[in-house]
Amino acid sequence: MLAIPLAWLQLTYQKGRLAIAIAGIMFAVILIAMQLGFQEALFKSAVLLHLNLRSDLILIHPSSNNLLNLRQFPRRRLYQAEGFAGVKSVHPVYIGLAVWNAPELGVKEDILAIGVSPQAHPFLFPNIQPDLEKTLLPDVVLFDRGSREDFYGAVAxxxxxxxxxxxxxxxxxxxxxxxxxxxxxxxxxxxxxxxLITSEQNFLRIFPDRPIGNINLGLVQLEKGAKAIAIRDVMRSQLDQDVKILTRQEFIDLELNYWSEATPIGFIFGLGVIMGFIVGVVIVYQVLYKDVSDHLAEYATLKAMGYSNFFLFGLILQESLLLSLCGFLPALSVCAVLYSITQNATGLLMDLNSDRIVQLFLLTVAMCAISGTLSLRKVQTADPAEIFD
Structure with missing residues (x-):
């Protein structure tokens, strides 16, 4: 019971050092939080379309590995898939990058264009179907209100x-x-x-060189109670090798694996988290090591009075945990502000939810605990006979 006040008194004895330690921990926590936030935003945003497709199985070209690299395959494969038992309906999807002309901004930017059959109800976006049917009219499209205004203007x-x-x-x-x-x-x-989302006919008007017989995605909806994996395996064994059949989750995982493993951006965010963690460990270690060195005579006195190394180890670890709390709480407030600013500026999904808060807290505690453990070596050398010689 006496150890906790003693640990706090030691931390607050030199308030300038404590302030530097808290600032260092805050910096490390904010760095880790932003890297984790960017990484999660990357993964969440990458599968926004995937999660909103109304489909049990997905057909793609075997060489396709992400949404913007969906190669074309013959549309007839989709109609062949319709003949399998358990298949309710099939629907083609065309995807391409069009050029958006924003003369008021003086720029031309690429924009993702998706062509579908409105009658197929292919999307899970709320309240989209009434407007989607309007795209049956020539040259009518739907615009994503979440698109970047600085790229396309205030279209919404x-x-x-x-x-x-x-x-x-x-x-x-x-x-x-x-x-x-x-x-x-x-x-x-x-x-x-x-x-942009529009009908197949309007998509082909925007991309006049695209053959109608080649598509980028095939959506397969199954009968109620049908086993997606079993039907997938049957299709794989009987359809030609110029098409790959995936479950909905496999299609999502394909996109996530591309961004996490096949691109440097996923590695960079992961490295940023590791570097932030190491920076925090070093900062806290330096503070605790200096504190132990300054109070080495007191530790030696406690050992001479009969206190064990275990007691002293507990004291140092308590200091490290108190430091983690002192640095984590203000850093959390700063992170909330930075997340909000980043989301408003970029449109990316930056969410400081309870899971993220718990994750950050555990990383902060681990960071400080490792630092405290490293600084324990100095306590072990506290020999009363040598210090008071």
Missing amino acids: AQYEAAIAQGKILTKEVTNRAITIGGLFTMGVSFASNGT
């Missing part, structure tokens, strides 16, 4: 203003005039800053 606000005035909003995509027929909400990713 312009559309709502036009609707209020009974007008239509027209834009230019790949040298073709298009009409914004509605909005949906998906959001940006590291690969794409904006998205």
Whole structure:
């Protein structure tokens, strides 16, 4: 019971050193939190479309490994898949990068364009279906209100203003005039800053060189109670090798694996977390080591009075845990502000939820505990006979 006040008194004895230690821990926690936030934003944003596809099985080209690298494969494979037992319906999806012309910004930017059959109800986005049916009209598209305004302009606000005035909003995509027929909400990713959804016919008008017989995705919906894995295996054994059949989760995992393993960005964020952790360990270690060195005579006195090394070890570890609390709480407040600023500036999903808070706290405690453990070696050398000789 006496050890906790003693640990606190030792930490607060030199308030300047304590302030430096807290600042160092805050810096390390904020660095770790931002790297983890960017990494999670990368993974969440990468599969926003995948999670909103209404499909049990997905057909893709065997060489495809991420959303922006979905190679084309014959549409007839999708119709062949429709003949398997347990298949309810199949629907083609066209995907490509179009050029968005924003003369008010003086720029032309790529935008992700998706072509589907509106009658197929291919998406899980809330309230999208009524507007999606509008894309059956020539050159009508839906615009993602989560797209970056600095790339494409304030399209969502312009559309709502036009609707209020009974007008239509027209834009230019790949040298073709298009009409914004509605909005949906998906959001940006590291690969794409904006998205359009339209019908197959309008997609082929935007991409006149694309053959109608080649698609990028095949959506397969199964009958109620059908086993997706079993049907997938049957399809794999009977369809040609120019198509790959995946479950919905396998399609999501394919995208996540690409960003985490096949690109340097996933490695960079992971390395950032490790570096932040090491920085924190070094800072706390230096503080605790200096504190132990300054109080070595007191530790030697306690040992001469009969206190064991175990007691002294507990004292140092308590100091490290108190430091973790002192640094973690203010750092958490700063992280909340930085997450909000980053999300507003980039549109990426930066969420400081309870799981992230617990993860950060455990990393902070581990960081300080490792530092305390390393500094224990100095306590072991506290020999009363030598110090008071």
